Amino acid sequence: MTEIFIKIFAAGVIKYLIIFALPYFIFWKLFPQKVKNLKIQAVERQKPQIPLELRYSFSTLIIQSLIFLSIYWLNEKGIFNIYAGFGSQGYLREAAGFVIYFVVYDAYFYWSHRLLHEGWFYKKVHVVHHMSLNPTPFASYSFHPIEAVVSLVYFYPVLYFCPMSFELFLLLIVLTDFGNLAGHLGYDFIPKAMWKSKWGAWLTTPTHHNMHHQYSRSNFGLYWRGWDEMFKTLRSRTGQEFIRVKDQGDFL
Numbered sequence: 001m002t003e004i005f006i007k008i009f010a011a012g013v014i015k016y017l018i019i020f021a022l023p024y025f026i027f028w029k030l031f032p033q034k035v036k037n038l039k040i041q042a043v044e045r046q047k048p049q050i051p052l053e054l055r056y057s058f059s060t061l062i063i064q065s066l067i068f069l070s071i072y073w074l075n076e077k078g079i080f081n082i083y084a085g086f087g088s089q090g091y092l093r094e095a096a097g098f099v100i101y102f103v104v105y106d107a108y109f110y111w112s113h114r115l116l117h118e119g120w121f122y123k124k125v126h127v128v129h130h131m132s133l134n135p136t137p138f139a140s141y142s143f144h145p146i147e148a149v150v151s152l153v154y155f156y157p158v159l160y161f162c163p164m165s166f167e168l169f170l171l172l173i174v175l176t177d178f179g180n181l182a183g184h185l186g187y188d189f190i191p192k193a194m195w196k197s198k199w200g201a202w203l204t205t206p207t208h209h210n211m212h213h214q215y216s217r218s219n220f221g222l223y224w225r226g227w228d229e230m231f232k233t234l235r236s237r238t239g240q241e242f243i244r245v246k247d248q249g250d251f252l
């Protein structure tokens, strides 16, 4: 088990470096001038923010590896059915797994996030994530250890009820990380035309989550804007703020 844990952890670190550290160096360090028109907040981050984000990211990586190790163990015991070969049990199963995962995760994120903003949960746990007022990609994993667990436990019911291939499982993890990166990159790459399209009316933007870091008590949703609209937690000027960012000028 120790050997498997080390492999999972090493893969997690490599994934973190590619998905979060690399965009940080590209957009925040190497070419900030090229993407300055896409920047959501003009204010510079506070000095201690990055070391704090990195420290909590490291503990999140350890907790994430332990959870993935437990998933491996539960799969070995036959409690989960993660099988080898994408489509080997039919593509319909993979498609269903994909849709179920994102619908469940999105709903789970909204409601667990609402809970994390209540009393003790906010003061002792979620406050860590909110120390990043202008988040960098490293904030994507900047969680108190309790929140690191909360942010991943939805995997257990999904995998229990939803058999899927190992390849789909990996794809879901990577796509979830990219979604997380989008909300914490500090830049909004969503084209205005996409936002104005039929799909855009359904979905959140990176600006949506960035505003959550600025104002805290609104915009709890992750992908589907409907949760915030339905439960009246959408910040009133979210759409206008997105337009303001887009009207700063063209990309490059």
Ligand SMILES: [Zn+2]
Pocket (backbone or CB within 6 Å): 129, 135, 139, 183, 184, 209, 213
């Ligand atoms: Zn966040």
Ligand SMILES: [Zn+2]
Pocket (backbone or CB within 6 Å): 113, 117, 126, 130, 212, 216
């Ligand atoms: Zn929050």
